[in-house]
Amino acid sequence: MIFTGEVLRFTLKQTDRIIEAYVGEYASGKSEMAINRALELKNQGRQVTLVDLDTVEPFYTLRIIKKSLQEMGLKLISFAREESFGLGETGAMLNPQARWALMNEGDVILDIGYGVHGAKTLNLVEGAYESPDLKILAVINGTRPMTDTQAKVQEYLRELGRVDAIVLNTHLGDQSTPDIIKSGNDLIQAAAREMGIPIAYVALEEKWREIIPVADYQLPIKYIKRFMPGAIW
Amino acid sequence: MPKVIGETKKSFVTGNETAAWACLAAGAEMMFGYPITPQNEIMHYWTRLAPKYGRGFLQTEDELSAGFTVCGSVQCGKKAFTATAGPGNVLMQEPFGMAEAMRLPMLAIIQQRGGPSSGTVVYSQQEVTLTTFGGNGEGMRIVYSTATHQEIYDYVIKGFNTAWKYRFPVFILGDGYQAKMREPMEMYDPEERGIEMVKTYPLIGLPGKITEGREPQHLCNIYSLEEELYEVVMKVAAEYESIQDQIVEYDEKNCDDADIIVVSHGVVSRAADDAVKILRAQGIKAGYFRPITLRPFPAKQLRAAIAKSGAKKLLIAESAYGQLDRLTKQEIFGETVKIENLFMPGVGIIDYDITSKVKSVL
Numbered sequence: 001m002i003f004t005g006e007v008l009r010f011t012l013k014q015t016d017r018i019i020e021a022y023v024g025e026y027a028s029g030k031s032e033m034a035i036n037r038a039l040e041l042k043n044q045g046r047q048v049t050l051v052d053l054d055t056v057e058p059f060y061t062l063r064i065i066k067k068s069l070q071e072m073g074l075k076l077i078s079f080a081r082e083e084s085f086g087l088g089e090t091g092a093m094l095n096p097q098a099r100w101a102l103m104n105e106g107d108v109i110l111d112i113g114y115g116v117h118g119a120k121t122l123n124l125v126e127g128a129y130e131s132p133d134l135k136i137l138a139v140i141n142g143t144r145p146m147t148d149t150q151a152k153v154q155e156y157l158r159e160l161g162r163v164d165a166i167v168l169n170t171h172l173g174d175q176s177t178p179d180i181i182k183s184g185n186d187l188i189q190a191a192a193r194e195m196g197i198p199i200a201y202v203a204l205e206e207k208w209r210e211i212i213p214v215a216d217y218q219l220p221i222k223y224i225k226r227f228m229p230g231a232i233w
Numbered sequence: 234m235p236k237v238i239g240e241t242k243k244s245f246v247t248g249n250e251t252a253a254w255a256c257l258a259a260g261a262e263m264m265f266g267y268p269i270t271p272q273n274e275i276m277h278y279w280t281r282l283a284p285k286y287g288r289g290f291l292q293t294e295d296e297l298s299a300g301f302t303v304c305g306s307v308q309c310g311k312k313a314f315t316a317t318a319g320p321g322n323v324l325m326q327e328p329f330g331m332a333e334a335m336r337l338p339m340l341a342i343i344q345q346r347g348g349p350s351s352g353t354v355v356y357s358q359q360e361v362t363l364t365t366f367g368g369n370g371e372g373m374r375i376v377y378s379t380a381t382h383q384e385i386y387d388y389v390i391k392g393f394n395t396a397w398k399y400r401f402p403v404f405i406l407g408d409g410y411q412a413k414m415r416e417p418m419e420m421y422d423p424e425e426r427g428i429e430m431v432k433t434y435p436l437i438g439l440p441g442k443i444t445e446g447r448e449p450q451h452l453c454n455i456y457s458l459e460e461e462l463y464e465v466v467m468k469v470a471a472e473y474e475s476i477q478d479q480i481v482e483y484d485e486k487n488c489d490d491a492d493i494i495v496v497s498h499g500v501v502s503r504a505a506d507d508a509v510k511i512l513r514a515q516g517i518k519a520g521y522f523r524p525i526t527l528r529p530f531p532a533k534q535l536r537a538a539i540a541k542s543g544a545k546k547l548l549i550a551e552s553a554y555g556q557l558d559r560l561t562k563q564e565i566f567g568e569t570v571k572i573e574n575l576f577m578p579g580v581g582i583i584d585y586d587i588t589s590k591v592k593s594v595l
Contacts, residue, residue, distance in 0.1 A: 026274065027247050027415050143245040145254060145420070146281070172245050175417045180243075228415075 017133045018046075018107040022167070023119050024139035025146055025156060029169040031062060031231075033139050033203060034111035036224040038074055047106025051098050052078035053121060054113020062111070064231040077101055094124055102127045119162050137200050138163040142170035142184020153191035165200035166192050168219075176205070178212055234287050241421045248411040249274035251382045252342050254420055255389035256314055257282055260430055261340075263289040263313040265302040267321060270354040271412040272344040275316040296321040300328025303339045307332075308452065310435030312393060316342040318409075320351045322360055322367070329402055330368035334454035336469070337436075338396035342389065342405045344412040347579045356409030357579045358499060361556035364404050365528040371466065373473045375480055376404040376528040378498040379411065382418040390423050390430075397431040399476055406527065408552075410500050410581060473529075483531035484523040487513060488538040491520025493546045493573075493591055496535070498524050498557055501550055501582045508587035519591055520544065527557075532564040539570050546594060550575040550587055 020037060022030040031052075038050040050069070052062040062069070062078045069076050077097045101108050102125060110128075112121050119136045122128040138160055140147050147153045157163060170184025185202060192199055201220040204212055214221050237257045246254075252275045256264065264283070266276045276292075283290050293299045299315045306313035317325055322343055332339045343364050347357035366372035375395055377388040388405050396403040423430055441447040456462040484502070487509055488494055497505040502523040512519040522538050524531050539547070547570050551557040554576045562572065573594045575586060 026277075027245070027250070141245055143243065143417070145244045145246060145250065146278075148242075148244065172243055172417045173415065175243060 018048075019102065019110075019128075019131055019133040019135065020108075021110040021112055021119060021122055021128070021134060021136045022139055023112045023121075023136055023160065023163070024167075025141075025144055028139045028141050028144060028147070029167075029171075029203070030113070030139050031111050032224060032226055032228050033137070033167055033169065034109050035062075035069065035074075035227050036203070036222065038107075038109040039072065040222070041107050041109070042072075042074060047075075049075045049077060049101060049104045049106065049108050051101045051108060051110045051125075052076070052095075052113065053098055053110055053124070062231065065227055068230065069227070075104075099124060100126055102131060119160070135164045135200075136162050137165050137167050138197075139167045139169050139203075140188045142168075142186075142188050143172045143180060147188070148184070150187045150191045150194075153188050154195060157191065157195060157197065163197055165198045167200050168202045171205065178208070181208075181212070235285065236422070237286060238420050238422045241419060241425070243417045243419050245415060245417050246382060247274060247413055247415050248382050248385050248407055249344070249413070250278050251385045251418060251420075252316065252389055252405070252407070253278035253282060255386040256393075257286055257288065258386075258420065258423060259390045259393045260312055261288065261314050261393065262311045263291070263306050264315065265291050265293055265299045265306065265313065266315050266317070267293055267296045267299045269296070269318050269321040271346055271356075271409040272316045272318045272321075272342065274412070275342060275344075296324035297327060300325040300339075300341075301331070303341075304328050304331050304335070304337050307337050307339050307433075308335075308436045309438075310433050312397070312433045314340040314342065314393075316344070318344045319346040319348060319353070319360070322363055326363065326367040329374065330370050331454050332402035333368065333370045333373045333469075334465075335452045336400040337402065337452075338400050338433075339402045340389070340392050340396050340405070341402070342407065345406065345408040347409075353579075354409070355579060356552065356581060358408055358501065358552040359554075359556060359578060360406070361498075361527060361551075361553060361560060364406050365560060371470060372528055373469055374402045374404060374528055375399070375526065376406055377482070377525060378406045378527050380498075380500055380502050380523070382411070382416050385411065386418055386420060390428060394428075394431045395480065397433055399480070401473065406499065408500055477529040480526060481529050481531045481534070482525035483534050484521070484525060485534065485538055486521040487518075488520035488522060488542050488544075490518055491538075491542040491544045492518040493548055493595055494520040494522050494538060494542065494544045495548045495550060495587060495591065496522050496524075496557070496561055497550045497582075497587075498527060501552055504582045504584050505550055505587055507584035508591070511584055511588050512591055517591065517595065524561075527560060530560060530564040535561070536565055536568060539565070539568055544570055546571045546573055548573045548575060548587070548591060548594065550577075550582055550590070552577050552580060552582055554578045 022034045041048040168185040345360040347353035392403040495505045509519045509521040549558045575590045
């Protein structure tokens, strides 16, 4: 058994409209989770829109892999090269389509870039706070220096503001091991339990499917593919 | 005050975070800075971490001030640093020049971005000339070009020691990719690794009285007499040249019998390393040479590699339009090996780019 003790469960809504915002520490895996979740929903035959809401450095995020994501059939609101006009850091940019993202039919998955402000960035999306369907999911990787102890995770979650559930995303890139994944996820879980925040799911790379089987967990597992290495950063 | 690095362990980080943590681990006391992409997270993380460890931060009104405040701070004996990129690096050349003139132990982390001009925030290796020889001086500075997050960590720690030991400004030269990309690396406490951190010391307000037991410090960047300037520059140049052998660092692989040597630096050298392995596996005698210090440049070592291999060609690969190329040529002037180029300004270079180029010129 990988995780022991009392487990707070959180069920992602499977009916009606799904609106999830992925927040979290810079480089915690928000974009990976958002892409994977959007693809999962699309593959279930659902209508889904993935929104890149990095307002600080919009050209360092999904831009590079936009085309390949679209080729997979994903509807994506994000800047493409031909849509940018030389703005680097000369102003925070909000894609008008992102502002009105919730007006799209079907599910909406929001990738809230540049972590520190957490869900506060959602004030840019019309109707987000009022939406009864909105779930704010904090992505945490227990090998990140700001979230690598229970105390740090708790401190971080307090700074983040509203969080409806946590996604356990401990990994060490291509140097991950089952032990590293377990110890990181354990400390996040301990922090979450103490704060009464439920766990949405555990994200594991596809390659762990046989090695770390679902049966080992008391939590839902989502096996994911990592797309962001293709974006280089 | 909590210890910066508790147990040594691997972390999954960006290069910018790595730089901030390395400065903390190296005992840096103060950062002065002004926001600029792609180095922003060095400041972001430093400002989040510094209060927890009793360190300081000041955001100045621009990069000129950031550079000069570092110059002031190190004169007081504080281990201070800054980080910048692109146009910020241009503005900071003035304070960097002061640091050369006054022999100030300052450290600057440069995350290169594209140019020319101001607004290009993306990856590039176009700040080589600026970082090695910028300013109205003679390039009396030490520039480490890193390739991995682990190296950013290692060379930031080493860089502070180099600065405070030799009193020349030290640069850690990364780039937009290294700044933003994520990979695992190991953070450690340098003292626990047996790395002795050079103690800092004030350059002003020293005890004793001039003429009564101590010499004046002569922290000066203004010389009104030509002869005086001549004397000072010649003295500094001689000192710089005398320490070169202790500072120069490079990496060399497969050069003993190479027909062609691929020369690259920074993140591009990772592609060059892979490319040389691929070419060797295909029976092509390729070698790999990477200057880690761009200033001083490992000229003797590159000349030796050319000599021992009898290589017919060098291939200089860089994400710039000839900045490493010019630097290399001036450093190995007189060599008759033919020099080929792979210039991809602003664009990342992968192993395939290099293997294809090598095959097309051999």
